[in-house]
Amino acid sequence: MERRNFILTALAALSTLAFTKIKSILPMRTDKGFKVNSGEARFGKHYKMKGVTLNTLDIKISGKDTENDLSVFEQTGLTPNGGPPLHIHPNQDEWFYVIEGDYIFQCGDEKFKLKPGDTIFLPRNVQHAFVQLTEKGKMIVSYLPAGKMEAFFETTDKWTSPPTKKEIAKVFADHDMKVVGPPLKIK
Template sequence: MKRNQFIAVVLSLFAWMKTKAINVQQTVKGFKVPAGEARFGIPYNMKGVTLNQLDIKISGKDTDSRLAVFEQTSLTYKGGPPLHLHLNQDEWFYVLEGKYRFRVGDDLYDMTPGDTIFLPRRVPHAFIQLTERGRVIVSYCPAGRMEDFFAATSQWTSTPTKEVIANVFADHGMKVVGPPLKAD
């Protein structure tokens, strides 16, 4: 291939890539989500494993699935998810209210308001709520299928079996690898 042909091919490839980037599905205008409200007006009320309300603040639909941010109001004293990992997502929490204990790999961290914790993808983690009420900001990068996961768990009407829990986690890019944390 001659130099001019090579340059033409490379420029065509860059032009094509640029048009693909323009067609990304994301919000192109800023927005505000008021306190106590969810991005699209629909809170996720988890049932079964924990009784938590999650309000989406920034949706994967806003970011071409690169990021999702939720505000979680935790209502399950001494409750939390099973030990699990996310196959393709990093996760972080910022504690607004209450006390929590997190396990990340083999390490335990006690968390109070103002604390932040990072949970890398493919590293087993879980948390337990140590106060009657708590509130956190939780974020997933990339967004993955977390919105769908919280919508699915909102449909539960009774405590699901361990098998059902494991299947719902797996259907949304996660793997259950152990039991929930104990408070003591």
């Protein structure tokens, strides 16, 4: 009987350990409110989009907080006359709110000029990009669902030299995006 109890106890311990490991890698919805101060990031890390732009992104609400339903970033635009390549998110909608600066966004074949206070919604599966018109800018950017965007910004932050177009396309693809054209140019 002792051997049987030992085996049952060992199996119970292993299943508890397995559940704890699985729980630690699965997105969990936070059950507590939180505040992220101005100029700070949710987990204290400011991401630079090296190679794509010079912008800084701060996580304000993480996919880890929302079971990957939503992520929200504050993007400080430090790339006048620049922006990301024309690309598609097949699995995510994207929403921008301009706080500071002027931008031109392309969504599909349409172009929109945005200024502080303006919002633009970019549906999944529609090509889009933006170009920053002013010396500095600031926007709130949301992804629904969060997808792999936090990991994307973490990856671009680690670049130590300018990536090639092929490397940029690969990193986009690795994070569920597809580059379909060059960055927008100011005409």
